[in-house]
Amino acid sequence: MALTVVFNGNYLSLRPTGIGQYVLNLWRCWRHAQKPLRAFMPAEYLQEPLRGHRTVKTPGHLARLIWNQTILPTRLRPGEVLFNPVPEGPLVGGLPQVTAAHDTIPLIFPELFPRKQAYFRYLVPACLRRAARILCNSEQTRADLVRFYGLDPAGMTVIPLACDRERFFPRPADPRQLAFYGLEADQYLLYVGSHEPHKNLARLIEAFARVAGDWPGKLAIAGACDPRYTPPLMRLAEQRGIAARVRWLDYPADADLPLLYRGAHLFAFPSLYEGFGLPVLEAMACGAAVLTSTRGALAEVAGQAAVLVEPESAEGIAAGLEQLFDPRVRAKYRTLALQRAAEFSWERTAEATWQVIEGVGSPPAPP
Incomplete structure (x- = not known):
């Protein structure tokens, strides 16, 4: 039976920036490649959806966190792998998860982000420890996860971000x-x-x-x-x-x-x-x-x-x-x-990410 990946895309807002671009471009590349996906994300991003997609739109950060921990586990099926583009995956349930981490800036500058301390000190490391594999956008992020959370670097894979080359390319400005x-x-x-x-x-x-x-x-x-x-x-x-x-x-x-x-x-x-x-x-x-x-x-x-x-x-x-x-x-x-x-592309990032997810979802080879 073909592996199905559940894309936890609820991080997307109606105007994604930064990490939202990461979520959006992975989604775009995987849809174009017709990967076997089920997705939970705002309906605005499910234009011409592939068969089997579900849409869930949460009103804000807190509601998204609650939904991820309470409702999402009940929507998952045996044999699937859950991909979390940010470390907010469910802490309960037995489904394997691959989770991406992007930075630990609130821990580096705690005085600038007092309201984010509980999120980064408790929820983020709990979600990362729940993951079968952690994706990092840079070697720096991997080192930071080891530094702040004591995580094993062997359980992480570094896959850099990219930019949309159909939007960002050289030509004269108007x-x-x-x-x-x-x-x-x-x-x-x-x-x-x-x-x-x-x-x-x-x-x-x-x-x-x-x-x-x-x-x-x-x-x-x-x-x-x-x-x-x-x-x-x-x-x-x-x-x-x-x-x-x-x-x-x-x-x-x-x-x-x-x-x-x-x-x-x-x-x-x-x-x-x-x-x-x-x-x-x-x-x-x-x-x-x-x-x-x-x-x-x-x-x-x-x-x-x-x-x-x-x-x-x-x-x-x-x-x-x-x-x-x-x-x-x-x-x-x-x-x-x-x-x-030219060394970076979302297509390469998406394919490398998919290979990690497939590795987590594939049964171990016989001895």
């Missing part, structure tokens, strides 16, 4: 579309992501203030404004005399994000820590020259294809920006970025 955001091609530095403190936007703004006198463009910050974190960043830009040169873009439309990467003079992502750092890969796939951090998995993802800086030094970030202002250096890193991005 000046009219950029004008909608108040930008001109090659006249802005771009950051994409949240405004949480570990993203290190304060030091990026400080670094930009240091180089603003030598370079006439703008700093474009694409990501949802947060009432806790954005106002102090805006005040910092005002104090440094660069408020008029910082563009706060909120999250752009999905179709516009590649446009912003392509039009950027360079992409800056000096985060203090990431389990992977998907925006770096997206920018590279669009042919952007990239500056990123030596911390977390960012150097692992970027390889030799980005300027790496010590993120706790605004002076060091500024020096990295100035390095990329040189047209020859920028052209070099754009070429390296495209070569590096």
Whole structure:
């Protein structure tokens, strides 16, 4: 009998970012390959569903956690394997599970995420220990799971993320579309992501203030404004005399994000820590020259294809920006970025993930 995988896709929101892109692209690749799937996820993602799919839409995080622990175990069938793209699988029941883990950032910066401590200290490790196999998006994440939870690295498989190459690829940016955001091609530095403190936007703004006198463009910050974190960043830009040169873009439309990467003079992502750092890969796939951090998995993802800086030094970030202002250096890193991005694909990620799941679901070979 063919193995059936139950895809626990309830993490998906109506506008997936970050881990949601991981869930969505695995789902897309497996559907295209006609893998034997049953799925639980918001109905909006079950267009032209394969036979046997069920849809469940939960109203929020807490409801999703409760549903996963109470209702989901009753919907599973003998002989199936449950795939959890985040560590929220059921702790009861005998069905084998494969569970993905993406980062332990709230444990690295507990003072920034006090409300997530119980989730990461108790539920996440319990779910990971319940899994027959753990998938990690980077070697850094695997090391963090060993460090914080004492898990056996032999029970983990590292499979990197990717970016959608049908969306993210190099081509000239449309000046009219950029004008909608108040930008001109090659006249802005771009950051994409949240405004949480570990993203290190304060030091990026400080670094930009240091180089603003030598370079006439703008700093474009694409990501949802947060009432806790954005106002102090805006005040910092005002104090440094660069408020008029910082563009706060909120999250752009999905179709516009590649446009912003392509039009950027360079992409800056000096985060203090990431389990992977998907925006770096997206920018590279669009042919952007990239500056990123030596911390977390960012150097692992970027390889030799980005300027790496010590993120706790605004002076060091500024020096990295100035390095990329040189047209020859920028052209070099754009070429390296495209070569590096070509090493990643969602199809390879999806197939490698499926092979791990099949290995868990296959009966052991006879002695």
